[in-house]
Amino acid sequence: MEPTTEWLLERYRLMVLIRQFELRAIEERQRGLIPGFIHPYVGQEACAVGACAALTREDVITSTHRGHGHLIAKGGDVRLMMAELAARKTGYCAGKGGSLHMTDFDLGILGANGIVAGGIPMAVGAALAFKMQDQRRPGGTRVALAFFGDGATNQGAFHEALNLAGVWKLPAIFFCENNLYGEGTPQHKQGAITQLSARAAAYGMPGVTVDGNDVVAVYQATAEAVARARRGEGPSFIEALTYRFRGHYEGDPQVYRSREEVAAWQARDPIPRLRALLSARGVREEQIAALEREVEQQIEAAVQFARESPLADPQEALIGVYGDTHGGAVF
């Protein structure tokens, strides 16, 4: 499918929204509005935006410690996100989740996650639930897509979950954002093979490697996997080659990689690339600039919302220890 200009513009808006959200969050962390760690998604925007474009609202994803981009790409509200980062009562998790755990279940996001492969089995479980419940669903079954990084492919949960998805032929998609580093260790020193999509063969599913900085390529690979899953043909593995422009976490001194390497990847930044494609399609500069300004205003409003929001009452720490009681210390 050749994407329409309108479709590309919407992808561009989302990618810019993620980029600006992250850069502003970094700034606000330095200013003291955001008290905790963040793992910025800067540079990987085409992965989340391309993959989520192939999903419907009913399909679910699992996210990671580097999850802000996934949340925005699935429709997340940047005001509630910024408020959560600022540890406010109005945030997505009322200040209990923070960067590592902020999520919106109404958008079909089964949590962001502080353990790198921790969400993958959950996506497989959701896929099983869909397979069991959606047998007569028009258009095929819902699908579950797990986002994770290259580092997660070396954790046991990854292997256990992919094997089970393969055995049970579940409507699951395993989306590996290979940004070449697991925290501070290069991928080739962590994995016995470097082309991670080759691992798919071990779990009886197709695996492809795509340019993770090309939103159209990411979308097409994911759409194919989604179609397979909806038809009941089982899971797929997608490796998207990408790069994070910031450190593993904000403040990471990044001694493990050279400036030249970072610069070489910045030349392949997915956002200017898509901007160039839009220009080539005849979208006027003013239209793109206006869109960017709108995003800026949206981010400004989000920061304002976070800043003006109250902190939670300390008593609220005890709320929701159990779902049904939803209040009070029980032990």
Added chain:
Amino acid sequence: MPEITYREALKRALREEMQRDPTVVIWGEDVVAYAGGGAYGVTAGLAKEFPGRVRDTPIAEEAIVGVGLGAAMGGLRPVCEIMTVNFTLVAWDQIVNHVAKQSHMFNGQIKVPMVIRTPNGHGRTAATHSQNFDAWFASIPSLKVVAPATPYDAKGLLKTAIRDDDPVIFLEHLQLYSTRGEVPDEEYLIPIGEADYKRRGKDLSIITWGRMTIESLKAARILAEEGIDVEIVDLRTLRPLDVPTILESVRKTNRAIVVEEGWRTGGLGAEIAATIQEQAFNYLDAPVARVAGLEVPMPYARNLERATIPFAEDVVEAARAMMRNEY
């Protein structure tokens, strides 16, 4: 009332809940056909009765639990079987970091209606196959932890656990599967979080659960012949703990012994003893005593295994000493 085994009571609970609610599903290692259905036969026959709803998994405990969590969030009510409590260690990340956290960490956005059933306790199979992790599970906020001692409690609590919207760790004691007890044919539920007086008495309170409830009942019969009248509080639920019932009993008898099969250090007994002295110190005529397992990896030889875990005679000894004021 008809007598059935603990194993049969569990199976009836599963069957009734599967009949009642089509979203209840079961998976685990060898739950379909091996040994008749599950390593201890609890799920025998259910796969045939409920096609597609009972699944064998690979030997992959982290996936069994993590997939359970995902399925619970996706609209099912999974009952995951982990073949022995020892194997839950492989799934500890999923249980502690994920299953237990979802509800609170995401501020109530999602419920996790799942049960993890597993046989706990000693089983003549030595160090990696004969352990008690009740205290570990019971130390984790947001989990509910249940450890029934009788077929009656096993059935009523498992049905409640399956209907609960929070994750429940359901600890079945290995040595109890073939024990028998009265279970009515008509339906009943037992609330999570309520202890049960298995024996009323006036001289001292024995606070216990699981297999040690049965051993304590044996001890009570011996002690009764000696004129010592013990009360037995069977916790049944280890988290949330029924502190009011523990205190009610201790305030009446003024003496308490906490009995558990697992290791003494960091055991649930230590927590209960501390709670009693914090909240009922003025009622105590003696320090709270503990009867617990010895702090060694479980040996294989039957006589060695027997030397490391408590039985009725250990409870009897502890009660006699307490009544002689020897402490």
